[in-house]
Each structure stands twice: as structure tokens, then as C-alpha cells.
Amino acid sequence: MPLDRTTDRLTFPGHSGALLSARLDRPAGPHLATALFAHCFTCGKDIPAARRIAARLSAMGIAVLRFDFTGLGHSEGEFANTSLSSNAADLEAAAAHLDSLGMAPDLLIGHSLGGLAVLRAARNLPSVKAVATLGAPADAGHVTHHFSEHLDDIRTQGQAEVNLGGRPVTIGKTFLDDVETNQETGPLKAALLVMHAPRDAIVDISNAARIFEAAKHPKSFVTLDEADHLITDPGDAEYAAEVIATWATRYLDLSPPAPPIGAPEGVTRVSEADPKGFLQDVQNGPFHHALADEPKAYGGTDRGMSPYGFLAAGLGACTSMTIRMYARRKGWPLSHVSVDVTHDKLHAQDAGTGTETRIDSFTRRITLEGPLSEEQRARLLEIADKCPVHKTLEKGAQIQTELL
Numbered sequence: 001m002p003l004d005r006t007t008d009r010l011t012f013p014g015h016s017g018a019l020l021s022a023r024l025d026r027p028a029g030p031h032l033a034t035a036l037f038a039h040c041f042t043c044g045k046d047i048p049a050a051r052r053i054a055a056r057l058s059a060m061g062i063a064v065l066r067f068d069f070t071g072l073g074h075s076e077g078e079f080a081n082t083s084l085s086s087n088a089a090d091l092e093a094a095a096a097h098l099d100s101l102g103m104a105p106d107l108l109i110g111h112s113l114g115g116l117a118v119l120r121a122a123r124n125l126p127s128v129k130a131v132a133t134l135g136a137p138a139d140a141g142h143v144t145h146h147f148s149e150h151l152d153d154i155r156t157q158g159q160a161e162v163n164l165g166g167r168p169v170t171i172g173k174t175f176l177d178d179v180e181t182n183q184e185t186g187p188l189k190a191a192l193l194v195m196h197a198p199r200d201a202i203v204d205i206s207n208a209a210r211i212f213e214a215a216k217h218p219k220s221f222v223t224l225d226e227a228d229h230l231i232t233d234p235g236d237a238e239y240a241a242e243v244i245a246t247w248a249t250r251y252l253d254l255s256p257p258a259p260p261i262g263a264p265e266g267v268t269r270v271s272e273a274d275p276k277g278f279l280q281d282v283q284n285g286p287f288h289h290a291l292a293d294e295p296k297a298y299g300g301t302d303r304g305m306s307p308y309g310f311l312a313a314g315l316g317a318c319t320s321m322t323i324r325m326y327a328r329r330k331g332w333p334l335s336h337v338s339v340d341v342t343h344d345k346l347h348a349q350d351a352g353t354g355t356e357t358r359i360d361s362f363t364r365r366i367t368l369e370g371p372l373s374e375e376q377r378a379r380l381l382e383i384a385d386k387c388p389v390h391k392t393l394e395k396g397a398q399i400q401t402e403l404l
Contacts, residue, residue, distance in 0.1 A: 012097035015089030018077030022067035025054040032061035035107040038114030044073035049231040056241035083178035091121035130251040132193040138210035192219040202229035312341040318389035335370035
């Protein structure tokens with residue numbers, strides 16, 4: 001289990017009273033907000049996209065509840081008796097359960113038909129501040145196109161078995177009746193993020209345009225590029241999670257508590273994003289996220305800076321900040337600072353230490369722009385060595401390790 005979250009298995013009564021199976025991904029650190037995830041039509045709570053998004057948000061301090069709709073996965077009830085309206089009612093039941101835990105949802109996320117369900121449910125959930133949809137249809141009637149040859153059988157027999165995604169599923173007349181009713185809903189009183197893949201072969205991107213145009217501001221649209229409808233590629237799921245996580249911070253009050261004693265800048269948490277490779281999630285508080293990786297030549301996927309790249313970035317950033325701080329205090333005409341940092345391993349004897357071991361060598365190339373005098377430029381170069389990270393690297397640091 002990743003150190004950035006814990007997962008609770010739980011059940012709660014759905015719209016019909018049947019017990020629904022759920023997972024609640026809780027942050028390992030402070031709980032800052034809560035999200036509720038609705039899966040795609042006939043899917044389940046454990047699809048890769050749902051797991052990845054839950055992991056990303058929980059690393060930010062956002063707890064995520066994902067559950068199987070009535071009659072699906074490990075939930076009780078008859079799927080043949082469900083509809084879009086019942087899915088929305090299940091979401092409202094899930095929100096009520098979260099509220100009973102003191103975790104009323106702030107964010108709703110819906111995938112495919114689940115996206116349409118969260119749009120409907122959000123209007124009855126006053127705690128919700130933001131809604132995100134992934135590959136959502138603009139109306140439930142879109143789903144019936146995938147089993148149009150069985151519509152007459154469903155209407156005359158009350159239900160019929162159809163093939164969806166290579167597996168048999170029983171669709172009931174309740175679903176068709178709900179689609180034909182075409183219930184109108186009021187305006188969405190939350191920020192909206194619409195995400196869709198231009199080449200989605202299941203739900204055409206024109207649906208995203210209809211959802212986006214019908215919504216009032218604030219609203220945003222982000223393409224999922226080459227993703228398939230189920231967002232099965234891990235990279236696409238990671239991208240979707242990253243966008244939702246970043247976007248949500250604009251609308252959720254993610255006020256972190258004071259940092260723990262002995263850690264004035266808070267805790268930086270690093271956890272595996274891909275156990276088969278080297279990709280890492282790097283999270284510093286609820287707002288700052290990055291990816292760490294190794295180059296492809298070393299078995300990584302090169303989707304983030306290497307650990308030494310982060311170390312070099314810290315030195316470069318601290319150097320630039322220190323120079324700017326001094327020039328600002330002096331009132332000197334420094335218009336821009338840039339710092340190039342390279343890292344290498346050298347034989348200590350080549351560095352003049354007199355030993356035979358290898359040491360780390362960082363080279364800084366500093367560019368100072370503006371009408372500075374030679375004396376000012378020389379002084380700023382001296383100030384660069386006063387950078388706290390520079391001093392830490394020169395003197396070394398104590399590292400204490402504890403096994404949790």
C-alpha cells in the first residue's frame with residue numbers, strides 16, 4: 001500500500017436500500033477535502049482510471065470515495081432495474097454517507113455515463129464546489145445506440161441481455177423509460193471541468209461540446225488527446241488525474257494545517273507511481289506536485305527529473321532567489337537572473353581534496369541581466385555562494401531514517 005494513502009472497504013445503502021460496495025481512499029496526512037467518483041456504464045470502482053485518480057487526489061490530501069453502482073461489481077441489487085436517475089440517487093446516498101462521516105463531498109468526478117450522473121446529482125448536493133467529467137455523453141440516450149437492435153425486446157419483455165464491451169449485461173425497461181422521460185435539471189451551481197478524447201470511439205467529442213456550451217462559468221475544457229474511452233493507458237490516467245488535481249485546487253479550500261515541529265517547510269512525500277519502473281509522485285503539501293523518474297537509458301520512462309535533477313534544481317533556484325533578494329535590497333538594476341546547473345562525479349584528487357574517492361561536483365553558470373556595474377556583478381557572484389542550499393551541499397547534512 002502506498003504511504004500517501006490508506007484504503008478503507010465499506011458499504012452503505014443505495015437508493016433502493018441495497019448495500020453498495022465502496023472504497024474510501026484516505027490521505028496518510030491531513031484530510032483537506034473529499035471527492036466522490038462515479039464509474040462508467042457497467043464498469044466498476046476499481047477500473048485503472050478510478051484507482052489512479054484516487055491515488056493522485058489522496059496524495060494531495062483529498063479523500064476519494066469510489067463505489068459500485070447498484071447491481072454492479074460487489075454491490076447488491078438488480079442492475080436491470082437501474083437507470084441514470086437511480087445512479088444519481090446512488091451518488092446522493094454516497095454523499096449522505098460521507099456527510100455522516102463528517103466528510104461531505106467537495107468534488108464530484110464522473111467517467112462516461114458516470115459523468116452525466118454526477119452532473120445530475122451535483123444539483124442536489126450543496127457541499128459540492130466542483131465537478132469533473134471524463135468522456136461523458138451529453139444525454140443518456142447515447143448509451144442506447146450500443147444495443148439499438150434489442151430495444152424492441154427490452155420494451156416488450158421488460159428486459160433483455162445485450163453485449164457491451166464483450167460481456168453480457170441485462171438492460172431493463174426502467175433504463176429506457178428514464179431516457180425517454182429526459183428529465184430537465186436546473187443550472188449547475190459548481191465549477192465544471194470537461195475532459196474528453198478527440199478520437200473517443202464510444203462517446204463522440206461532440207458530446208463534450210454540448211455539455212460545455214450548456215454550462216455556465218466557471219467552466220474549463222481539457223483534451224485527453226489519444227486516450228481511449230476507458231482511459232486504459234496508465235499515462236493517460238496519470239494525465240487525467242494530474243489535470244483534475246491541479247484544476248480542483250482553484251475551487252476547493254485546501255488550507256493545510258501548520259507544519260509539524262521540526263519540519264518548518266512541511267513534509268515532502270515521495271511514493272511510487274509505477275512499481276514496474278522508477279516513476280515517483282513527489283508531493284509537497286496540497287498544492288505542489290512533480291514527477292521524478294530516471295532516463296530511458298537507465299530503465300526509466302523519462303517523465304520527470306531524476307533525483308540529481310531535483311538536487312540541481314534546488315541549488316539553481318536557491319542561487320537565483322538569493323541573488324534577487326540581495327539586488328532588491330540594494331536597489332540595483334538587475335532585470336533578470338538565470339542559473340544553469342550541471343552535475344557530475346569526479347575523482348576527489350581531481351577536485352584537489354587529496355583523497356582517492358569520487359565526489360559530486362556541481363557547476364553553476366549564472367547569467368545576470370541589466371545595466372549593472374562590474375563591481376555590482378562581482379558582488380552578486382559572491383552572494384551566490386551565500387545561498388543556503390549551496391552551504392548545505394558544501395557542509396553536508398545529517399539524515400535520520402525511521403521505518404514506519
